[in-house]
Amino acid sequence: MTTLSTFSDELADAISRSTSAVVALPSGRLTLSGVYWRPGIVVTTVDVRRCRGEITLMTSDGEVKPASLVGADPGTDIAVLRVDATDNPMPELADLDALRLGHLVLALGRSNDGSAIANCGILASLGGAWQSWTGGHIDRLIRPDIRPFPGFAGSLLLDTRGRALGINTTYSRGREAVTIPATTVERVVDQMLQGGRVTRGYLGVGLQPVELNPQLKQSLNLGQDIGVLIVSVETDSPAERGGVLIGDIVLTLEGSEISSVQALRAHLSPERVGQPITARTIRGGQLIELTLTVGER
Known part of the structure; x- marks a missing residue:
C-alpha cells in the first residue's frame, strides 16, 4: 500500500510541475x-482559428x-500564439x-473555466516518422491510450517525470488520441516565428495509385507492382514546367520506389524546395526520366 x-504521489507531483x-x-x-512553449509563445491546435472574436487565454x-x-x-495540427509575457x-x-511501448503517460489540459484536467494511460502505439491525414510530416508516431476529454485538443502529454512529450490532438472525429511530438512542435514553432507559416514542397499534380499491368512490367523489366498515376496537372506548376x-x-523519385500518394508526398519535404528531383515514369509504354524542381506551397 505504501x-x-x-x-500515486509521484504522478501527482509530475502533473503539478507542469500545471502552470x-x-x-x-x-x-x-x-x-494550450501550452506555454517558449517565452511569450503558446502552442495549441489549429482549432483555435474557430475561436469567436479575439483570442484570449486563461492562465x-x-x-x-x-x-x-x-x-x-x-498539416501538423499545430497553431502558434503570441502572448505579452516573458x-x-x-x-x-x-x-x-x-x-517504449507500454510506458505510462499523462495528459494535462484545462476546461473552459480554467480548471486543470488530467488523465493517464499507456503508450498504445509508437513508431517512426509518418505523414498526417492533412499532409504534414510528423517526426514520429506517439499514440497514447487515453480517452480524449474536453480540453484534450492542445493539451500536454507528459512522461511520469512531468516532462513534455508533445501536444495532444485527436482523429477519427475526435474519438482517438494522437500526440504531435515535441520535436515536430519545435520545428513548426521555429518556422512560424521566422515566416508565419510552414513551408512544404509542391509539384502541382493530382495522383492516384495504379496497379501495373503484368505485360507492361515484363516488357519494361520492372520489379514493382504499383505506381502513381498522374490524373491532373496544374497550370504553370512545377510539374507542368x-x-x-x-x-x-510515376515509378520512382530519386531512385526510391513510389507506390502510394503518401510515398510521393514524403519526398516533398521543406528541404527539397527549390531543389531538382529525378522522376522515373512510364509514358506511352516507355520508361522516361524527368527532372522536376520542387516548388513551395
Whole structure:
C-alpha cells in the first residue's frame, strides 16, 4: 500500500510541475487547451482559428490575457500564439528516444473555466516518422491510450517525470488520441516565428495509385507492382514546367520506389524546395526520366 501511495504521489507531483504551463483558451462551445512553449509563445491546435472574436487565454491563476495568432499549420495540427509575457513557465522537454511501448503517460489540459484536467494511460502505439491525414510530416508516431476529454485538443502529454512529450490532438472525429511530438512542435514553432507559416514542397499534380499491368512490367523489366498515376496537372506548376503529362505513371523519385500518394508526398519535404528531383515514369509504354524542381506551397 505504501508503494502504491508513493507512486500515486509521484504522478501527482509530475502533473503539478507542469500545471502552470498549461492554459485554457475559452471560446463558447469550443474547449481548447494550450501550452506555454517558449517565452511569450503558446502552442495549441489549429482549432483555435474557430475561436469567436479575439483570442484570449486563461492562465493557471485565472488571469485572462489576449493572444495573437502567429500562424496555424493544418498539416501538423499545430497553431502558434503570441502572448505579452516573458517570464511564463514552460515544461521541460522529454527525451523521445527513451520512449517504449507500454510506458505510462499523462495528459494535462484545462476546461473552459480554467480548471486543470488530467488523465493517464499507456503508450498504445509508437513508431517512426509518418505523414498526417492533412499532409504534414510528423517526426514520429506517439499514440497514447487515453480517452480524449474536453480540453484534450492542445493539451500536454507528459512522461511520469512531468516532462513534455508533445501536444495532444485527436482523429477519427475526435474519438482517438494522437500526440504531435515535441520535436515536430519545435520545428513548426521555429518556422512560424521566422515566416508565419510552414513551408512544404509542391509539384502541382493530382495522383492516384495504379496497379501495373503484368505485360507492361515484363516488357519494361520492372520489379514493382504499383505506381502513381498522374490524373491532373496544374497550370504553370512545377510539374507542368518539368514536362509531366496527365497519364504518366510515376515509378520512382530519386531512385526510391513510389507506390502510394503518401510515398510521393514524403519526398516533398521543406528541404527539397527549390531543389531538382529525378522522376522515373512510364509514358506511352516507355520508361522516361524527368527532372522536376520542387516548388513551395
